[in-house]
Amino acid sequence: MAIITTTKGDIDDSLLTHQTGSLDNEDEYTTWDEYYLEGELVHRSVHVTLKKTPFTDFTTALMG
């Protein structure tokens, strides 16, 4: 049993429908948790792990 923060206030998760999802590609690994109350989305949390990040390569600058 857990209490979920929702748009309707804190609700026991036993009263909610729980759905999860994920996205896994070369750019990111993302998961989400959704809770529904009588068909209405009342909570959605998202967790993103970036796999690619921008970085700077100084090779051109070095060679002038």
Next chain:
Amino acid sequence: MANTQSMCSSFLGQLMSATHNFSSANVSRSSNTADTFKAALYVTTSGTTTTTSLCASVTAYSATVNGVAEVSGTNYSAGGVVVTNGTNPQSNNSSVTAGQGYWTPSASIVYTNVTLSTAFDTMLLYNSTQSNAAVAVFTFGAQTVTAGTFTLTMPSNTSTTALIRLQTT
């Protein structure tokens, strides 16, 4: 072994801690202590008619950057959240010519108990101490959050995976 033209790896790390100043005059810093970095979220422009976007041309945080709006919603403060910075920039030599300077926040970036109904797909990392100067733009699949938490987990702070990397090859 012949001497080898190379950029010093230590320099790459020092760039991230303001050790060097190539300007012809003193650079005006509003503080000479450690800077505070923040992370702001921006709405997605994918699939819209917007002709501008957050990209390498961004120079500073603003509520609207390159025509793209920052998210807004319950418990989200304009400007985003403070990034936890408990690790100094590092540098690493990987060969006689190659090296890396790198840095990663020391904790995940977390927006707690927010409702963000407009889809967003971008995080702008910026320096709130130094006139909100932009650091980098990060993108991910478009998301919304409903009375929940949005978490960006940081990569390992290594020369090949760190969030911010400067590299010679």
